[in-house]
Amino acid sequence: MDFSFTEEQTLLQESIERFIQNDYSFDDRQKAVGSEQGYSEQNWQTFAELGWLGVGFSEADGGFGGGAVECMLMMEQFGYGLVIEPMLGTVILAGGAIKHGGSEALKTKYLPSIIDGSAQSALAYAEPQARFNLADVTTTATADGDGFVINGHKAVVLNGPSADFVVVSARTSGDQRDQDGITLFVVDTKIAGLSRRDYPTVDAFRASEITFDNVKVEADSVVGEIGQGFAALEHAIDDGILAVGAEAVGCMEKLYKETVEYCKQREQFGQAIGKFQVLQHRMVDMFMEHEQSKSLMFMAGMRIDEGYGPEAQKAISAFKVQIGKSGKFVGQNAVQLHGGMGMTEELSIGHYFKRLTIIETLFGNVDFHLKRFGSL
Amino acid sequence: MQIQFSQQEQAFCVQVDEFIAQYWPAESQSLGARGLGQSDVWYKAVVDAGWSVPGWPAEFGGTEWSMVQHYIWQSRCLAVNAPATRTFATEHVGPLLFDYAARAQLSKYLPGIRDLTQGWCFGWKEAHWPDLSQQMATTLVHSDNGKHQLNGEKRAILGAAAAQWILVGFSRNIGRGAKQSFDQTADQGADMEEKEYGLCIVDLSATGVQVRPSNASQSQFGAVVFTNVVVSEEDILPVSGQAFIQRIAHQSSNLEPQVQVVMDVTxxxxxxxxxxxxxxxxxxxxxxxxxxxxxxxxxxxxxxxxxxxxxxxxxxxxxxxxxxxxxxxxxxxxxxxxxxxxxxxxxxxxxxxxxxxxxxxxxxxxxxxxxxxxxxxxxxxxxxxxxxxxxxxxxxxxxxxxxxxxxxxxxxxxxxxxxxxxxxxxxxxxx
Known part of the structure; x- marks a missing residue:
């Protein structure tokens, strides 16, 4: 049993920490948010050069050879800096689905462009009627000659507006909510029949509604086995939960520390408000929520690296429940203790809170993961 | 980062699991089996294995386990509802004794604690607790017959009703001089009756001892009243000074560091x-x-x-x-x-x-x-x-x-x- 980091993990963590501290101010971030793409292409290329886009991929695939723990450490720092670049959509979700389910040929075709930063991608899995059920898929893929024809509507595709290709789940057999019969395809976003409606999300990220209208794809675009795509999809989503959970842990750390500093400076009734015991206890509770979430984050990361299965899934769901509860608590109290300025656009506090609020819902909320935890 | 125990630690897990399976089998783990003698079998097995006081220094019967071994032993015992071997006596009284007691006192009292046969409690808190600047009201007075008399009342004592022995904090006058206080920052200079503080061991069945259990919260806390209780010289621990007072008052412990952490964990x-x-x-x-x-x-x-x-x-x-x-x-x-x-x-x-x-x-x-x-x-x-x-x-x-x-x-x-x-x-x- 060892909770310490290797030298490589520490170096990775420290390099991202330095980047956030020196080159990723809140103002810079807001400028990127306001750009056409919604993120900084320059930053994205920096991430590629520093090897961060390849952290979760094997050396054979051209990556850094890291695992869940490395991705977790990276995303925790990204959360601390409220990084807006689409690491989740491109690398963790779309790249993850190909990594977990794709053939060697497919990995060779798509992963290098993700790792070197030349391509953006997205995972199109959610549907309007499905809520959080990954297996609830009405989008269909019908065999047509050597290929397939895809029809359907995918909802809230994260990083959809920038994606050069998407990994999409479609039903090739079975009923609407069957886990069997789901197939993953890689689809070029410029292909005929694919249309997008782009929009920003509450936390300033970008997403799309994507409609597939008789989109024809070749057989070699299938990720893994036909009808057996659910396992890779679920694995990629669980990687995504670990990633956004780690991001939430970073957000919470930033929020409680900023709040403590603010309360040490802000004076009321002739003294710093941080001297009031009732406020001290609130901040202690914020600190404790962060520590609890961080502890579960370590467990979830280690469980996944130990081998993906029910134990890891259970740890992931427990972690998601915890960050849902803790994120809400820490975010709300940070805003409250900052007073009215906690809600302003100019201060980062409210933006962190928005991100935490989105993370609570992303990939299933507290109720959903409580049930999943109980069922495993 | 990795969640698995080392091979050596996993081997210890197996050893502990086999021990539990032998002496606290599944049928003993239900509540109905308690009180039917199985607990006694368990306690004897733990003592015979030399595992009753693992956190004590080796010279007093400790096992010199690593911190993880302590955790494995404790967590596995708790998981199967095994009778507790970490008692107030083993975790608090024992360490106080081997730090402050004379060799003869150790020989007399440590074996009973180590063998899990004697229950102990600790009387320190009084009515004014937790104001450390107050003087301790429980007094020990020297008698003409070479014995001492203890008078006072101790409160909030854990396990008083079930214990056979109590370790009691007392004060006694030793002449006129500077006032001694629990609080080192308090006025030390006033010329008044000089006091010292100490610990003595009292048999709870002795004449003049009255145990008053408290059932208000179903807890095991109680009070003990001492009325002219006779205490012999050999039952007074040779302790004095601020360091001892501060240690007791702040309920710190001098256990090995790894055991202290396990205690914190548990x-x-x-x-x-x-x-x-x-x-x-x-x-x-x-x-x-x-x-x-x-x-x-x-x-x-x-x-x-x-x-x-x-x-x-x-x-x-x-x-x-x-x-x-x-x-x-x-x-x-x-x-x-x-x-x-x-x-x-x-x-x-x-x-x-x-x-x-x-x-x-x-x-x-x-x-x-x-x-x-x-x-x-x-x-x-x-x-x-x-x-x-x-x-x-x-x-x-x-x-x-x-x-x-x-x-x-x-x-x-x-x-x-x-x-x-x-x-x-x-x-x-x-x-």
């Missing part, structure tokens, strides 16, 4: 994730057997507690790993160690939630006062009672303890505000 009430997980599993079994599984509220609460316990376990293992790493490296690793107080606060909260969940699962059977013992001759009042460790009335009592614990939790937050957040001004004027 906390003073032995609240650990494995023990609480066992309680939750008991409740789940009860609910299953009662057919309440379709109750969505109960299911949600159970799942929520499962997550809370996962958090507690993660905290425990993280603290354990960090502390072990620091001891192995003999230096600060640069990583700030998790505060054990967080575990204590989390554990208390889970305990309270478990009590509430169990009462909820009882339904109307939460109403009878089982401790009134009206039904002793008629069998259990409600079905499946044997599945649960505690009945509803004892859980109500546990709730009262939780309220008391709330006061402590309040104080723990004050400590964390200072140590973790640098918000350390918690003086009275700011409250």
């Amino acid at each position: 906390s003073k009430f032995q609240v650990t994730a494995p023990a609480l997980q066992r309680q939750l599993s008991d409740i789940e079994s009860y609910i299953d057997q009662q057919g309440f599984v379709d109750d969505e509220e109960l299911s949600r609460d159970i799942n929520g507690l499962g997550v809370d316990l996962a958090v507690l376990q993660a905290l425990e293992l993280r603290l354990l790993a960090q502390s072990q790493s620091q001891i192995q490296n003999q230096a600060e690793s640069g990583v700030k160690t998790l505060s054990p107080l967080i575990l204590q606060i989390c554990g208390d909260k889970i305990r309270a939630k478990l009590g509430a969940l169990q009462i909820a699962s009882f339904g109307y059977y939460a109403l009878p006062d089982f401790d009134a013992r009206l039904f002793d001759n008629e069998g259990p009042l409600y079905p499946q009672a044997h599945l649960l460790e505690q009945n509803a009335s004892s859980l109500v009592g546990q709730g009262l303890v939780g309220l008391g614990g709330g006061r402590e939790e309040f104080e723990l937050r004050d400590v964390l505000a200072g140590t973790e957040l640098g918000l350390n001004d918690t003086s009275e004027e700011n409250r």
